[in-house]
Amino acid sequence: MSALMELVTLVPCCFFFIALIKFLYDYLWIPLRIQHMLNSQGIKGPPYRFIHGNNKEIAKMRQEASSKPMALTHDIFPKVQPHIYSWINKYGRNYLYWNGVRAELVISEPELVKEILKNSEKTFPKRKPTIYLSKLLGNGLVTVEGEKWAKQRKLANYVFHGESLKNMTPAVIASVETMLEKWKGQEGKEIEVFNEFRLLTSEVISRTAFGSSYLEGEKVFAMLNKLSIIMSRNLYNTRIPLINKLWKPADMLESEELAKEIQDCVMKIVKKREDKVMNGEADSFGNDFLGLLVNAYHDSDKNNKLSMEDLVDECKTFYFAGQDTVNALLAWTVLLLAIHGDWQDKARREVTGIFGNQNPQPEGIAKLKTMTMIINETLRLYGPSNGMLRRVGRDVQMEKVVLPANIDLLIANAVLHHDPQLWGEDVHLFKPDRFAEGIAKATNYNAAAFLPFGLGPRTCVGMTFAATETKIVLSMILQRYAITLSPAYVHSPIPIISLKPQHGIQMTMIINEPLRLYGPAVGLLRKGGSEVLLGNLVLPADIDILIANAALHHDPQLWGDNVHLFKPERFAEGIAKATNYNTTAFCPFGLGPRTCVGTTFAIMEVKIAVSMILQRYTISLSPAYVHAPVSIITVKPQHGIQVILESLHHDA
């Protein structure tokens, strides 16, 4: 009996003892051993802290950085990744920190970055997804490894090859048209473009990759969005294995529920496809990405076959990767174009030069050189990707260091993009000119200096699609609107998986009617170069020409009998519609290659001034005003404009 009692007390003691040894081994012995090994090779970092690693410090730094207001500067790295910024400054380009108990080596030395990314398959495989990431993307292409990756990558490459991309153009255009339709009547009003682009990019990926209507995909997107927020909230939360098995936090329970609902939704979309073939409504599962996945699911060859679980994960991956990133890129590009009016004008000139008022088509898209430069510079300054995750697959001897197996790696691409040693002292300025002679020249042939889409075998499979989509959207907006930043915009980029604007990006569209009636430029001067046939006229060489644009603006044949009335609603559906697609009917800033280079700047200045006045006062005309517009270089009020201001804030 007493032997039994002894056993009853001894067994739990043994279990407890073994668990304690294992705990100390995992939480103390291994971290300290790795730390010592890397420290002795010159790789330093913040000291290991028992259980939490450095996560508490990171959370604090991130919290402090995100609560501080920032100026409208592109030097965003200290705000977006404050811990990396501060530790690189303290410990050097490559440093070691502790994500809980896991050693994570942050790498930003170009040579190491290249070596790691180019050997991503065997030596430096992808990191095992965290529990939250696996709920978001599952075993989709972003996270999967080995043969499964090769099989899924082949499918995805096929979807995004040249000819398929061309076939996607009409679907992208149709989605942009839906967005622009909603913008009609919004001229002069504020539009929050990050949200507009969220809806747009969701619809684009739904139509192109899944052929389904946006409404079907809407629920999936909303849930993926929630999952991504939960995931970034828990990025630096320490997980203690045993405790997490016994007790699941609320975020975990919610993400499990969301993952299950997403799975049901995607399976319904797939089922619809299958039913169509079964009922004879369609003769194949389709040529889009979903069609290829359903085909692979039905493949009788075991080597090509996908399981239903893989199919669902692949759909989640494409829904998320295809939407979140382009959403961010579009929003940041529009912000930069609004701030840098000269580049907005250059881009518009290029777009109207190539497409006129027509919708973009693939041959023209390939010629958008200025737009490509602008997009590359946006990707450098505000690249959606916040880093690439790898792990060390086996002990590796690199040129300068020996890395122990099974530690995590983070390739900090934003560090490289904001590095003055790679980009020069003007690194934080928006200068698309850097890319005038291509990426190779801009980076001085250093492939690690510019990695918005990654490098090596795991490079982004949707890169060309993303660039094409972005170019189509921007072209169609620039054809119709001049964009200016609203005074309501607060600059606060934060990483929520992709780099996002914390408070959205508020824009306003041009006010056109005052420009038509009182456009400052009354005429545009040219000189005939050589004798030329112009319509029915032969113009001799060397004569002076005056283009009377004000006459065009006041022409009843072009504007109707109410030409002299102030009716801003003429422009409710954009300039092209207001002018009946006649570009000469409205040219307050000129037309063609010599269009005013300051168009956007001028509009922005006027809008800010008018907005700030309207916020404070109601304006009425003084009886002293005498209406006498005169042309003194520009159209001016001969006796000034006397107004009476009444304050809106009487208590102020």
Ligand code: HEM
């Ligand atoms: C501006 C837009 C985009 C950016 C900045 C971007 C960025 C990236 C980066 C940096 C990687 C490499 C990750 C790594 O090496 O760990 C990647 C991979 C990937 N991207 Fe994108 N991406 C964009 C758009 C898209 C689109 C539109 C799709 C799909 C429709 C997509 C699907 C994927 C997939 C599936 C992978 C994993 C590829 C593999 O591991 O083989 N991405 N992306």
